[in-house]
Amino acid sequence: MSDPAQQTIVIVGAGQAGGETASELRKLGFPGRVLILGEEPQVPYKRPPLSKAFLAGTLPEESLYVMQRQNLEKARIEFEGNVRVTRIDRARKRLALADGREIAYDKLVLATGGRARPLPLPGADAPNVFPLRTIADVQQIRARCQPGRRAAVVGGGFIGLEVAAVLVKHGLQVTVLESLPRVLARVTVPEVSAFFERVHREAGVDLRTATQVRGFEGAPEATHVVLGDGSRVETDFVIYGIGLIPNTELAQEAGLPVDNGIMVDEHARTADPDILAAGDCTNHPSEFLGRRVRLESVQNAMEQARAAAATLAGKDAPYRAVPWFWSDQYQYKLQMVGLSGGYDRMLLRGDPAQGAFAAFYLRHGCLIAADTVNRPQDFMLAKKLVALRAPMDDRLGDDSVPLKNLLPAA
Ligand SMILES: Cc1cc2nc3c(=O)[nH]c(=O)nc-3n(C[C@H](O)[C@H](O)[C@H](O)COP(=O)(O)OP(=O)(O)OC[C@H]3O[C@@H](n4cnc5c(N)ncnc54)[C@H](O)[C@@H]3O)c2cc1C
Known part of the structure; x- marks a missing residue:
């Protein structure tokens, strides 16, 4: 050595x-x-x-x-x-x-x-169709972000939704086009998707799910997004976030x-x-x-x-962490721990209509993942519970029982 x-x-x-x-x-x-x-x-x-x-x-x-x-x-x-x-x-x-x-x-x-996964569609190489992965991408997008302009966002995942929230707050007319029947479909349950769909629509975003994008028309810049049903969405620029x-x-x-x-x-x-x-x-x-x-x-x-x-450095420190993630949209912070794929039961705690709630995912009676919206304390506890794969019962879905009461005895 x-x-x-x-x-x-x-x-x-x-x-x-x-x-x-x-x-x-x-x-x-x-x-x-x-x-x-x-x-x-x-x-x-x-x-x-x-x-x-x-x-x-x-x-x-x-x-x-x-x-x-x-x-x-x-x-x-x-x-x-x-x-x-x-x-x-x-x-x-x-x-x-x-x-x-x-x-x-x-x-x-x-x-x-x-x-960024490229959009394999006709017209996607137009100079006003942008991915969002780098500082340079954002600089180009920001140069087009004047209030009143129209932005089409392809993809209703985290990046697409965060972008939509920022642009609509900035006074742009924003259309989100998602091919699946709901936003965030790959990462969360319908209840959480429905919550974010509602807040985006209430903020003024024209959010369209189950909507295929077939390509872009206009030259040199794209002026229309062509949809699967043949209809068109007028736009000044396009941002895509499809993986x-x-x-x-x-x-x-x-x-x-x-x-x-x-x-x-x-x-x-x-x-x-x-x-x-x-x-x-x-x-x-x-x-x-x-x-x-x-x-x-x-x-x-x-x-x-x-x-x-x-x-x-010659030290033994294996990577064994429980995955976690967050997303900010408007005044809402979504925090996720674990991966929910493979769950067999979901319990909601709190009321999405109140803007603060959590979705807990169980498999064989044990907690494997949680998504929380504006519930930072629940998220901190959920991190501990998920790491332990703690066995859970119906009390998890009962907001009158403090979550900390469900921590297993040390
Ligand atoms: C818009 C956006 C929002 C996000 N929001 C969140 C969030 O809210 N929460 C969260 O947890 N995560 C979020 N993420 C994901 C998170 O940012 C990434 O997981 C993280 O950046 C990964 O870091 P990395 O160093 O592995 O890769 P990167 O950040 O992709 O860095 C890799 C770098 O390597 C360079 N490179 C590649 N090949 C070469 C080469 N051959 N020669 C020289 N250089 C090379 C690339 O140019 C790049 O700069 C977000 C990502 C994006 C794009």
């Missing part, structure tokens, strides 16, 4: 996982060289505000940064932006860059995240196992002992779920990055 002080750790990807891996390496006392290479110009940054406060214009760009440039320098973390890594030469432990350079590594961390494609090509071309994500173990190690991976780009074993999973969340990116840094 070579002297760590002489080692170079290269991190590919300047997102939340890349930034956290670097800062955690320093916290753990790694003395060697740490270099982050990112395709975007910015230092590692956080994406959640992109569809929330940053789109609304109430948050400056610098507040997205995981670490400000001077703090990176203080921590001796080197960063190069506008750099695309095109190939990993595992035998020579070198990276090829798009600009022709080569960079040597002792250990490599792939934190390459993902890219993510993990950036796994580098790993795959280097011969590392990839299956809906770069395959890693709970220490973030790939099949190559000198290459680790963390964040949206990985497929990892989840002790909690009892299976492999690829997650797209800040919690996953941060905690997996910490496991990767620990492995690199």
Whole structure:
């Protein structure tokens, strides 16, 4: 084992996982060289505000940064932006860059995240049809966000709904087009979907479910969205949020196992002992779920990055967290813990009509997941209960019984 002080750790990807891996390496006392290479110009940054406060214009760009440039320098973390890594030469432990350079590594961390799934539709290449994944995407969208203009949002998932909330509050006329019969259908129950559909409609969003988008008309810019029934929606610009494609090509071309994500173990190690991976780009074993999973969340990116840094620093800190997630729309905070897929019973606590409630998901009588809306205390308790897979009874759905009374005795 070579002297760590002489080692170079290269991190590919300047997102939340890349930034956290670097800062955690320093916290753990790694003395060697740490270099982050990112395709975007910015230092590692956080994406959640992109569809929330940053789109609304109430948050400056610098507040997205995981670490400000001077703090990176203080921590001796080197960063190069506008750099695309095109190939990993595992035998020579070198990276090829798009600009022709080569960079040597002792250990490599792939934190390459993902890219917006493109809309495979005629007219989707028009210059006013945008994904929303990067600061650059938001800058382009914001330039078109004048009150009174019309925006079409394709996809009623988290990103689409958050964008709709921001734009309608900003005075735009917003139409959301979702192909499934309800919004958020892949992640929550009909009761939670119905709540968000109602609040969006009350805010003035023209929300259309079970609506297929067939393409876009107009040139050079799209002026109409063409729907499956042949009708058209007039628009000034389009934003789509229909999912993510993990950036796994580098790993795959280097011969590392990839299956809906770069395959890693709970220490973030790939099949190559000198290459680790963390964040949206990985497929990892989840002790909690009892299976492999690829997650797209800040919690996953941060905690997996910490496991990767620990492995690199020679420490044993496996990634075993229970997944959690949040979304902000209007004055509502949706917080989710666990994954609800496979539940056999759902209990509602509180009344959606009051704007604060929780959906609890049971399997074989045990709590496997919870979605809470404007119930932060319930969420904190739900995190504990879900982690324990606590056995639950009907009292879970009875708001007159305090949730903390249902915590199993220590
Ligand atoms: C609009 C939006 C809102 C979100 N809201 C929430 C939320 O409310 N809550 C939540 O938990 N999660 C949210 N997420 C998800 C969360 O932001 C992601 O899970 C998280 O950013 C993943 O971090 P990452 O570091 O794995 O990947 P990324 O943030 O995608 O970073 C990867 C970086 O690697 C770079 N890269 C890729 N390939 C190369 C290469 N070959 N060479 C150089 N650089 C490369 C990419 O350009 C990118 O900058 C949101 C995401 C988006 C887009």
